[in-house]
Amino acid sequence: xxxxxxxxxxxxxxxxxxxxxxxxxxxxxxxxxxxxxxxxxxxxxxxxxxxxxxxxxxxxxxxxxxxxxxxxxxxxxxxxxxxxxxxxxxxxxxxxxxxxxxxxxxxxxxxxxxxxxxxxxxxxxxxxxxxxxxxxxxxxxxxxxxxxxxxxxxxxxxxxxxxxxxxxxxxxxxxxxxxxxxxxxxxxxxxxxxxxxxxxxxxxxxxxxxxxxxxxxxxxxxxxxxxxxxxxxx
Numbered sequence: 001x002x003x004x005x006x007x008x009x010x011x012x013x014x015x016x017x018x019x020x021x022x023x024x025x026x027x028x029x030x031x032x033x034x035x036x037x038x039x040x041x042x043x044x045x046x047x048x049x050x051x052x053x054x055x056x057x058x059x060x061x062x063x064x065x066x067x068x069x070x071x072x073x074x075x076x077x078x079x080x081x082x083x084x085x086x087x088x089x090x091x092x093x094x095x096x097x098x099x100x101x102x103x104x105x106x107x108x109x110x111x112x113x114x115x116x117x118x119x120x121x122x123x124x125x126x127x128x129x130x131x132x133x134x135x136x137x138x139x140x141x142x143x144x145x146x147x148x149x150x151x152x153x154x155x156x157x158x159x160x161x162x163x164x165x166x167x168x169x170x171x172x173x174x175x176x177x178x179x180x181x182x183x184x185x186x187x188x189x190x191x192x193x194x195x196x197x198x199x200x201x202x203x204x205x206x207x208x209x210x211x212x213x214x215x216x217x218x219x220x221x222x223x224x225x226x227x228x229x230x231x232x233x234x
Contacts, residue, residue, distance in 0.1 A: 056233070057232070057233040057234075058222075058226045058233045061222050061225060061226065061233070062218075062219060062222040062223075064107065064222075065107065065218045065219070065221055065222040066215055066218045066219070066222075068100065068103055068104045068107055068218070069104070069214050069215065069217060069218040070211070070214075070215070070218075071100045071103070072097075072100050072101075072104065072214065073207070073210065073211050073214050075093060075096050075097035075100055076097060076128075076131075076188060077191065077195075077203075077207055078093045078097075079093040079094050079097050080131075080135065080188075080191075080192045080195055081195050081203075082094075083132075083135050083139075084135070084139060084195055084196050085195070085198075094128075097128055098125055098128055101121050101124035101125045101127070101128060102121045102125075104120065104121065104124055105117045105118060105119075105120040105121025105122075105124060106121070108120060108167075108225070110232070111225055111228070111229050111232070112167055116167065119163065120160075120163065120164075123156070123159060123160045123163060124160065126156050127153075127156050127157065127160065130149075130152055130153045130156050131153060131188075133145070133148075133149035133152070133153075134146065134149040134150055134153055134189070134192075135192065136149075137149050138192070138193065138196055139196065150185075150189070153185055154182060154185060157178075157181040157182055157184070157185055158178060158181070158182075160177075160181055161174060161177035161178040161180075161181045162174065162177075164177045164221070165177050165178075168224050168228050170227075170228075171223065171224035171227045171228055172220070172221070172224045176220060177220075180213070180216065180217045180220065181217070183213055184210070184213065184214060184217065187206065187209060187210035187213055188210060190206045190209075190210070191203045191204075191206040191207045191210060194206055
């Protein structure tokens with residue numbers, strides 16, 4: 001069954017496999033895995049804040065945005081693990097994960113208004129619920145169902161990317177948002193398979209890579225807000 005899951009993952013995500021490691025270039029087991037290199041477009045829109053900026057409003061926004069997406073990562077990992085291994089804990093974790101999507105949506109309300117905030121929260125909530133068919137098919141060994149569910153999950157990611165890019169084409173271009181959100185699904189799928197297999201060492205290693213990528217997305221969103229609304233950060 002695990003061999004089937006790995007093969008399905010490769011096909012569904014159209015990734016290159018090297019020594020049975022998906023997406024993330026892993027070092028030997030004794031060393032942590034480096035995060036996947038960002039695409040050129042993504043890197044251009046994600047630059048770290050200088051230490052001297054830590055007290056500025058812009059830096060505070062960066063910190064807040066990183067906290068929101070760190071929560072997204074943490075509760076996603078916990079929810080996926082509970083889905084496979086701890087049914088009693090699943091619903092509370094899922095409820096907390098869905099609450100996080102409301103928090104992320106609300107983060108753009110001061111800039112784009114409540115309607116946009118509600119729409120982003122709705123799309124992100126669909127992103128969470130859209131993972132359920134993926135996990136269900138993977139657990140059941142349903143190859144056809146897995147491919148369909150993954151296609152739907154990626155379609156939702158594109159809708160989110162399009163929503164962000166429509167709000168700010170200059171600072172959140174599709175060339176940055178689409179690959180970032182696609183890679184978020186790809187890296188999540190990698191550690192989800194590890195959790196299904198009960199390989200927690202690999203899951204943690206791959207989670208770290210997924211987390212680093214998510215912080216790049218958080219920085220891109222924060223930088224876009226600062227660039228689009230400079231008067232709010234003076």
